[in-house]
Amino acid sequence: MEIQPTALPDVWIIVPQLFGDHRGFFMETYHAKRYAEAGIAATFVQDNHSGSRRGILRGLHYQIRHAQGKLVRAVVGSIFDVVVDLRRSSPTFGRWVGMELSAENHRQLWVPPGFAHGFYVLSDWAEVFYKATDFYAPEWERTLLWNDPALQIAWPIPTGEDPVLSEKDRQGKRLQDADCFE
Known part of the structure; x- marks a missing residue:
């Protein structure tokens, strides 16, 4: 596997x-020893799988306690995946990175604890699979507002269209009001 850095x-x-080969393909999607050697020495306790149609935007989610590291990949279709640094002590606090993850490019994204995560569906249908380092704890889940002007996230939403959001995601908090990590 190849590890590529991001701006965060x-x-x-x-x-x-x-x-x-002519039959198709094979790849290892996770190997604890190899990932640890690459710097991802996480213990995963939960696997999650979601399906969404084009135009759905999920996020930006995080857990302020029981923070989750996530190993994310698209197993069907394609998404624009976004991560925002919510660690106040970080020099990149409030900055984001985004990239396409797709069934075709096979890329995965490692999102460590301390970051908000979300994605926008680019294909007609997408399925996203991710491993998490802590269990889902709804009482500690928080949502950062996907379109907070302070973040200036360049979502690839077609002009004249609005993303489809859950009520929870519509009610996300701006960075200035959000619970953040130290």
């Missing part, structure tokens, strides 16, 4: 090695 420290793109 500790957030990495992982490009698994793909073995293909």
Whole structure:
């Protein structure tokens, strides 16, 4: 596998090695020893899988306690995946990175604890699979407002269209009002 840095420290793109022939392909999507050697020494306790149609925007989610690290990939279709640094002590606090994850590019994204995460569906249908380092704790879940002007996230939403949001995501908090990490 290849580890590619992003503009945010500790957030990495992982490009698994793909073995293909006339039958199709094979790749390891997780190998604890190899990931630990690459700097992701996480213990995963929960796997999550979601399906969404084009134009759905999920996020930006995080847990202020029982913070989750996430290893994210699109197994069907494509998404624009976004991560925002919510660590007040970080020099990149409030900055974001975004990238396309797709079934075709096989890329994964490592999102460590301390970051908000969300995605916008680019394809007609997408399925996103992610491993988490802590269990879902709804009482500690928080939502950062996806379109907070302070973040200036360049979502690839077509002009004249609005993303489809859950009520929870519509009610997200602006960075200035959000619970953040130290």
